[in-house]
Amino acid sequence: MASRVVKGGHRLTEYLAASKAAEPLWGDVQKYVLDRAAGPSYRRKDVMHPSEMVKSDWCHLAAYHRLRLQVDAPGRGKTTFTRENIFQEGHQTHSKWQNWFFEMKRLAGDWYCNACDDEFWADETPEHCHLCLAPSTCLIYAEVALEAPALRIAGKADGYSPLDHALIEIKTLGLGSLRYERPEFLERYMVDTEEHGKLPDLTRLWRDFRRPLPTAVRQVQLYMYLARHFEDLDLDRCIFFYDFKPTQETKSFTVTYDESMSDPLIEAAAAIVDCLATDTPPHCNHNGRAGCVNCLEFQEPKKK
Numbered sequence: 001m002a003s004r005v006v007k008g009g010h011r012l013t014e015y016l017a018a019s020k021a022a023e024p025l026w027g028d029v030q031k032y033v034l035d036r037a038a039g040p041s042y043r044r045k046d047v048m049h050p051s052e053m054v055k056s057d058w059c060h061l062a063a064y065h066r067l068r069l070q071v072d073a074p075g076r077g078k079t080t081f082t083r084e085n086i087f088q089e090g091h092q093t094h095s096k097w098q099n100w101f102f103e104m105k106r107l108a109g110d111w112y113c114n115a116c117d118d119e120f121w122a123d124e125t126p127e128h129c130h131l132c133l134a135p136s137t138c139l140i141y142a143e144v145a146l147e148a149p150a151l152r153i154a155g156k157a158d159g160y161s162p163l164d165h166a167l168i169e170i171k172t173l174g175l176g177s178l179r180y181e182r183p184e185f186l187e188r189y190m191v192d193t194e195e196h197g198k199l200p201d202l203t204r205l206w207r208d209f210r211r212p213l214p215t216a217v218r219q220v221q222l223y224m225y226l227a228r229h230f231e232d233l234d235l236d237r238c239i240f241f242y243d244f245k246p247t248q249e250t251k252s253f254t255v256t257y258d259e260s261m262s263d264p265l266i267e268a269a270a271a272i273v274d275c276l277a278t279d280t281p282p283h284c285n286h287n288g289r290a291g292c293v294n295c296l297e298f299q300e301p302k303k304k
């Protein structure tokens with residue numbers, strides 16, 4: 001009987017609901033992960049983050065207010081279990097690649113030592129803690145801090161290989177992350193199937209994936225700018241590794257340093273810092289006096 005056929009999506013929802021009811025641990029872990037995400041943020045509030053600066057809707061006025069008031073970017077706390085799961089999967093993928101580069105002795109950067117609770121920089125994979133001589137098993141790769149205090153910008157690159165004169169950026173590409181970050185790209189690969197309705201053609205999507213996403217390119221250009229001008233690192237490119245979640249295949253791309261891509265962002269940051277020094281709010285770079293969705297949240301209520 002046709003009316004009794006249960007479609008995939010519906011069945012999945014039912015399955016989740018059932019497992020939630022039947023298995024308290026599943027409900028508990030979801031609550032735990034969401035509570036943890038809503039907890040205190042360790043993200044710095046006294047600097048501008050490259051990941052925010054490269055977004056097309058980055059507002060200079062909102063950035064000014066956020067630095068002045070030392071508050072988080074909006075959207076924190078609004079998360080789902082799946083979103084947190086994607087973030088965590090991304091962290092795990094970082095560790096996997098960093099560990100391989102560590103074993104290959106191709107990784108430079110900051111290292112955190114569990115034994116002495118301190119951090120040190122090493123140009124080569126360290127064999128022991130440079131501060132307390134604890135063995136390398138005590139060390140955790142703390143990535144590559146990139147800071148421009150004068151511009152109030154701070155970020156972190158995933159890795160640095162001096163031998164390759166390159167920063168390293170590790171990305172995961174999956175249906176979940178594409179749905180959040182590039183819905184229009186995913187949409188191009190949706191095909192109608194007779195049995196299951198619209199589904200993404202993963203083979204074609206991965207085959208056509210030939211360059212890093214534009215925001216990722218802008219972000220590493222800014223990282224390279226900071227690395228060269230403020231951290232004195234010798235590099236002229238960034239090597240991307242994209243892990244494709246559905247098949248675990250990997251693609252690597254190289255992005256060559258192009259200073260002109262970061263110039264407008266550096267100028268904007270310098271202008272925002274000047275505005276902070278003189279207590280003069282900059283103009284909204286998206287919508288002038290009227291303001292945009294990002295800076296309007298800081299607007300004081302009009303006096304009657």
Ligand SMILES: [Zn+2]
Binds near residue numbers: 117129132
């Ligand atoms: Zn140590």
Ligand SMILES: [Zn+2]
Binds near residue numbers: 059060286
């Ligand atoms: Zn604005």
